[in-house]
Structure formats: structure tokens, C-alpha cells
Amino acid sequence: xxxxxxxxxxxxxxxxxxxxxxxxxxxxxxxxxxxxxxxxxxxxxxxxxxxxxxxxxxxxxxxxxxxxxxxxxxxxxxxxxxxxxxxxxxxxxxxxxxxxxxxxxxxxxxxxxxxxxxxxxxxxxxxxxxxxxxxxxxxxxxxxxxxxxxx
Amino acid sequence: xxxxxxxxxxxxxxxxxxxxxxxxxxxxxxxxxxxxxxxxxxxxxxxxxxxxxxxxxxxxxxxxxxxxxxxxxxxxxxxxxxxxxxxxxxxxxxxxxxxxxxxxxxxxxxxxxxxxxxxxxxxxxxxxxxxxxxxxxxxxxxxxxxxxxxxxxxxxxxxxxxxxxxxxxxxxxxxxxxxxxxxxxxxxxxxxxxxxxxxxxxxxxxxxxxxxxxxxxxxxxxxxxxxxxxxxxxxxxxxxxxxxxxxxxxxxxxxxxxxxxxxxxxxxxxxxxxxxxxxxxxxxxxxxxxxxxxxxxxxxxxxxxxxxxxxxxxxxxxxxxxxxxxxxxxxxxxxxxxxxxxxxxxxxxxxxxxxxxxxxxxxxxxxxxxxxxxxxxxxxxxxxxxxxxxxxxxxxxxxxxxxxxxxxxxxxxxxxxxxxxxxxxxxxxxxxxxxxxxxxxxxxxxxxxxxxxxxxxxxxxxxxxxxxxxxxxxxxxxxxxxxxxxxxxxxxxxxxxxxxxxx
Numbered sequence: 085x086x087x088x089x090x091x092x093x094x095x096x097x098x099x100x101x102x103x104x105x106x107x108x109x110x111x112x113x114x115x116x117x118x119x120x121x122x123x124x125x126x127x128x129x130x131x132x133x134x135x136x137x138x139x140x141x142x143x144x145x146x147x148x149x150x151x152x153x154x155x156x157x158x159x160x161x162x163x164x165x166x167x168x169x170x171x172x173x174x175x176x177x178x179x180x181x182x183x184x185x186x187x188x189x190x191x192x193x194x195x196x197x198x199x200x201x202x203x204x205x206x207x208x209x210x211x212x213x214x215x216x217x218x219x220x221x222x223x224x225x226x227x228x229x230x231x232x233x234x235x
Numbered sequence: 236x237x238x239x240x241x242x243x244x245x246x247x248x249x250x251x252x253x254x255x256x257x258x259x260x261x262x263x264x265x266x267x268x269x270x271x272x273x274x275x276x277x278x279x280x281x282x283x284x285x286x287x288x289x290x291x292x293x294x295x296x297x298x299x300x301x302x303x304x305x306x307x308x309x310x311x312x313x314x315x316x317x318x319x320x321x322x323x324x325x326x327x328x329x330x331x332x333x334x335x336x337x338x339x340x341x342x343x344x345x346x347x348x349x350x351x352x353x354x355x356x357x358x359x360x361x362x363x364x365x366x367x368x369x370x371x372x373x374x375x376x377x378x379x380x381x382x383x384x385x386x387x388x389x390x391x392x393x394x395x396x397x398x399x400x401x402x403x404x405x406x407x408x409x410x411x412x413x414x415x416x417x418x419x420x421x422x423x424x425x426x427x428x429x430x431x432x433x434x435x436x437x438x439x440x441x442x443x444x445x446x447x448x449x450x451x452x453x454x455x456x457x458x459x460x461x462x463x464x465x466x467x468x469x470x471x472x473x474x475x476x477x478x479x480x481x482x483x484x485x486x487x488x489x490x491x492x493x494x495x496x497x498x499x500x501x502x503x504x505x506x507x508x509x510x511x512x513x514x515x516x517x518x519x520x521x522x523x524x525x526x527x528x529x530x531x532x533x534x535x536x537x538x539x540x541x542x543x544x545x546x547x548x549x550x551x552x553x554x555x556x557x558x559x560x561x562x563x564x565x566x567x568x569x570x571x572x573x574x575x576x577x578x579x580x581x582x583x584x585x586x587x588x589x590x591x592x593x594x595x596x597x598x599x600x601x602x603x604x605x606x607x608x609x610x611x612x613x614x615x616x617x618x619x620x621x622x623x624x625x626x627x628x629x630x631x632x633x634x635x636x637x638x639x640x641x642x643x644x645x646x647x648x649x650x651x652x653x654x655x656x657x658x659x660x661x662x663x664x665x666x667x668x669x670x671x672x673x674x675x676x677x678x679x680x681x682x683x684x685x686x687x688x689x690x691x692x693x694x695x696x697x698x699x700x701x702x703x704x705x706x707x708x709x710x711x712x713x714x715x716x717x718x719x720x721x722x723x724x725x726x727x728x729x730x731x732x733x734x735x736x737x738x
Contacts, residue, residue: 095672102416102674109419113432122430124697125690126422133415140408155671161460165664168456168639172660175643175653184640191636195463210637218644224651 103137106130167191179229185211243595250599260300267307268615275315282312286574298582303604309571310608313551314358321350322626325455329515329684330550333522337542344538347624348478352485353540355616357547359609364500365555366605385695387713392689394720410675417679420444421686439654448646448658450680455642457666459635468627477624492544495525499548507556515684521549562598563591
């Protein structure tokens with residue numbers, strides 16, 4: 085595997101992760117209750133899918149799958165993924181108002197917006213108005229730092 | 236049997252009198268459609284959510300007026316859901332999945348005006364034909380639906396899932412893997428027997444993975460990650476314009492495919508009448524049938540307008556199908572009709588054969604009012620589309636964080652806690668890897684949507700049959716659906732082989 089490109093290694097990793105998930109889920113379901121009722125769908129589907137994964141592994145090893153150079157690489161999307169993950173995982177602490185404002189501002193800055201005034205104005209407007217609209221429409225309290233909430 | 240016997244003309248006449256006796260009945264239709272359009276077109280907000288939020292208002296209305304208001308939201312939402320599917324690749328509901336297949340590529344090619352016009356044309360036609368069919372078939376349909384058991388439901392679900400194989404022409408193996416993994420994810424949580432699987436001790440997963448937030452992550456967020464390096468949704472500046480003439484052209488062009496419209500509508504009403512399955516599957520079956528029968532199936536998924544016509548005609552007709560089961564049997568077909576059932580209860584009315592028999596005039600009045608709603612939807616749709624289509628003029632640097640935040644807020648609205656946003660995140664990452672490495676994202680989503688239902692229907696069939704496979708031979712409707720499924724999957728290949736052999 086030493087001379088494989090990053091793209092091919094990630095492709096292999098995805099197939100491996102899918103196979104691992106199926107094996108683990110089948111084991112977990114079997115451990116929960118080894119009855120026909122519990123495994124009536126999970127059992128056959130998991131076994132068929134494992135067979136398909138095995139076929140895909142063989143195809144992967146035999147064929148030299150060409151990578152599409154037009155597709156974006158993981159390096160291109162990693163900043164967006166990290167910022168979005170940070171936004172979701174901080175919602176509990178920052179609330180939707182501050183969280184959305186910071187997420188929008190950081191995203192805009194990282195992805196090339198140079199006008200600071202625009203970043204600040206848009207992030208504040210979007211980050212406060214939209215969560216406020218949702219808080220008025222939804223029947224349950226939302227986590228907020230500044231906007232009123234019963235959360 | 237004389238087809239005219241299917242219609243109660245006395246009740247139809249009473250219904251018309253009832254509808255036009257009180258102008259207030261029509262006053263609620265306009266705001267209803269507008270609410271449906273806004274909720275359908277906003278990523279993360281659902282038609283069922285709109286109906287639930289506004290249902291308390293119907294307390295002050297009489298039953299017919301309440302039904303007109305709620306069906307107007309339903310009608311507006313059935314088109315509105317297609318708008319983000321076309322413009323942002325976010326199906327507003329599971330019934331718009333197939334709309335995104337060709338609608339979004341059309342938008343990226345700068346044909347967003349035409350795509351939205353086509354969706355409006357096909358949607359309005361679907362609603363109109365659906366309610367005509369409901370008017371003609373409500374009696375026999377209610378009898379047929381009673382004969383649908385878990386075996387039939389499982390086969391319909393199987394039909395939907397097997398379509399996954401053909402969703403990805405070049406990577407069938409990966410397409411099937413994605414679909415089946417989706418199916419397995421769909422069964423996470425408690426099963427009907429009370430056994431808990433795959434939750435890793437997380438209490439938020441007891442009822443399973445929240446499917447709509449997962450769908451938002453897989454479809455929308457993963458696609459937005461992919462677009463971080465692009466400047467605009469439509470790269471060519473000249474094609475970013477919003478033109479009413481192009482929208483109207485698209486609207487008219489939907490009617491250039493009458494066979495697809497009618498086939499989609501027929502699929503929509505019959506599959507839509509199957510409780511729980513409904514429009515989630517009907518739009519896919521209609522799309523795949525259209526692709527399979529087309530002379531150039533390879534053009535589908537790359538911006539073929541016929542794909543939008545097929546999907547939108549089927550999902551909007553499903554509204555009439557699900558109304559049939561609600562009115563005739565009192566069984567809701569999905570979230571929106573479940574809210575309507577609650578409105579029935581608020582007005583002390585129980586749907587079912589007795590309701591049909593005793594209040595046929597009210598049933599017909601609801602159907603006739605929907606014909607009027609179609610025309611209002613055309614007017615409001617044409618007025619609103621230019622505003623909605625302006626999305627293509629927004630820089631992606633602004634659009635991406637805004638839509639991601641909207642999806643996050645909407646997912647919180649669906650679950651009522653932070654499990655919704657976390658689900659969006661997890662499935663956004665999974666979706667990006669799936670999309671990047673050619674696993675079918677729609678396949679995985681459809682699997683997730685139908686997994687739980689597939690398991691229950693299979694379990695019920697097993698319990699009823701006592702494990703005997705011959706049981707299926709005693710179910711004529713199941714056999715017919717099975718034959719249709721086999722014919723739609725293998726028919727063309729078999730015919731081609733026979734012709735080749737003869738040559």
C-alpha cells in the first residue's frame with residue numbers, strides 16, 4: 085500500500101469502515117437477542133452486504149481504478165468540515181445565537197471574504213435574526229447565550 | 236360496473252353548494268398555500284411542522300374550513316419542497332429526493348428558472364389529476380387499501396430499495412452497499428419486540444437515527460462541502476438571471492411530456508395510498524420508470540427535465556393518495572396526514588367507511604376545493620419563484636454557511652434537542668465520503684427511510700404466515716406488485732436478450 089495515493093488510500097479506508105460497521109452491527113444485534121424476530125432483516129441484509137463488500141475488495145485489488153482529478157480532495161474540504169464540526173459541538177455552550185454568528189464569521193474569513201465590515205454585519209444579522217425566527221416558530225426552547233430562552 | 240356508479244352525483248351537487256355558500260371557506264386557502272410554500276421551500280422546515288404549528292388556528296374554524304386550510308398548506312408544501320431540491324440539492328422532504336437528481340444539475344447549468352417552472356407545472360398537474368382520480372376512485376380505493384397487509388407493504392418497500400441498484404449505473408456494487416448500509420442504519424434502536432440494537436448506549440438513538448436530519452446531512456451538507464471551491468452555484472454570470480419568461484417556458488414545457496405526467500400521477504396515487512410508504516417511494520419509482528423507458532437513460536441525473544416531471548407529478552399526486560386512506564379509512568399515510576387526523580379528532584370526526592357514507596358531500600367539497608387550490612398555487616408559485624430563484628445570485632462563500640446553519644436549526648426543530656444537529660454533522664461527513672468515492676447517497680438515504688418499516692412489515696408477514704413462504708401465493712395484490720417489480724427490474728433486459736437471440 086506504500087505507493088498508493090492519498091485518494092486511493094481514503095477510498096480503501098471508506099470500504100474498510102463500511103465493512104467494520106456491518107460486522108459490528110451484526111454482532112451487536114446478535115448479542116442483543118439471537119432470535120429470528122430480531123435478526124429477520126438485519127441478518128440476511130448484513131450477510132449479503134458483507135458479500136458485496138468482499139466483491140468490491142476483490143475488484144479494488146484487481147482493477148486499477150482511475151481517480152477523477154476533477155473531484156475535490158479531502159484537503160480542500162477539511163477546513164469547512166472542521167469549522168462546521170466546531171459549530172455543532174459548541175452549540176450546547178455558545179447557544180444558537182453566538183454559535184451561528186461565530187460560525188458564519190469564521191467561515192467567511194477562512195473562505196476568502198476580505199471585507200471585515202461585511203463579515204461582521206452579515207454574521208451578526210444572520211446569527212441573531214435566523215435563530216430568533218426559529219425560536220419563535222418552534223415549540224421547544226433552544227440553547228441561546230443572549231436571545232431570550234427557557235432552555 | 237358502470238363507472239358512473241363510482242360517483243355520488245347528489246353529494247357532488249351538495250358539495251358545490253356548500254363550497255360556494257360561504258366565502259370564508261376560500262379566505263383560508265390563500266394563506267394556507269403561502270405557508271406551505273414558505274415552509275416547503277425553507278431547508279429544515281417541514282410541511283407536517285407547518286400544519287402542526289398552524290393547526291390550533293383551525294379550532295376556530297368549522298371542519299370543512301379547517302380541512303381546506305390544512306390541505307392548502309399540504310398543496311403549497313408539495314411544490315415548495317422541490318424548490319430547495321432544485322436550487323440547493325436539499326430535498327425539503329423525502330418525497331422530493333428524485334426532484335434533486337435532475338433539478339440540481341439543471342440549476343448548476345443555469346437552467347434554474349426552467350427547472351422551477353417545470354416543477355410547478357408538474358406539481359399542479361399532479362395535484363389536479365390526483366384529486367380527479369380521488370373523486371372517481373375514492374370508493375374502490377378504500378376497499379383496495381384494506382387488502383394491503385404487511386406482505387404487500389414489504390414488497391413495495393423492496394421495490395423502492397431494489398431501485399438503488401439502478402440509481403448508479405457505473406458503480407452498482409457500491410450503490411447496493413450504500414443502500415443496504417442505509418437499510419441497516421434504519422433499523423438501529425428498539426425493534427417491535429423491544430430489543431435494542433446498535434445504540435452504543437446513547438439514549439438519543441433509542442427510537443433510531445433521526446432520519447430527516449440524517450437526510451439533510453447526507454444530501455445538503457455533504458454537497459455544500461463539495462462546493463467550497465466554487466464561487467457561485469451557477470458559474471456563468473450570464474445564466475444567473477431570474478427570468479419570468481424562462482419560468483413560464485419551463486411551466487409550459489412540463490406539459491410536453493403528457494405520458495410521463497400521467498404515468499407519474501398514476502404511480503403517485505396508488506403508491507401514495509399505501510400508508511407510511513407513500514410519496515417517499517412514489518417519486519423514485521416514477522423517476523426510475525421514466526429513466527428506464529427513455530431512449531437516452533444516460534442523460535438522467537445530468538439535468539434531464541423529464542426527471543423533474545416524473546418526480547414532481549408523482550409526489551404531488553401522492554397527496555391525493557394519502558388523503559384517500561385518511562378519508563376512507565382514517566389511516567394517515569405520513570406526517571402531514573397524521574396532523575390532519577389530529578384535526579379530525581379536534582372536530583370530533585373519525586375518518587373511515589362511515590364518514591365516507593354519511594358525509595360524502597364534505598369529502599367531495601374537500602376534493603373540489605383542491606381544484607381551486609391548484610389555480611391559486613400556479614399564481615402564487617409564479618409570483619414567488621423569482622424571489623426563491625435569486626439564490627443563484629448569492630456568492631457560495633455566503634450561501635454555504637447560511638444553508639448549513641439553516642439545516643442545523645431545522646434539524647433542532649425536528650428533534651427538539653441537539654441530537655438533530657449532531658446527526659446532521661455525522662451524516663454530512665459520511666455523505667461527503669460516500670459521494671466522493673461513488674457510493675450512492677440517495678440509495679443510503681432511501682435505505683434509512685425505509686429500514687424500520689421494512690423490518691416491521693417482514694416481521695408481521697412472518698408472524699401471520701407462521702414462516703410459510705406459500706403465504707405469499709394467497710396474496711394476489713402482493714403477487715401483482717411482485718410481478719410488476721420483477722418486470723420493471725428485469726423486463727427490458729429479458730426482452731432485449733430474446734430479440735438478440737431471434738436475430
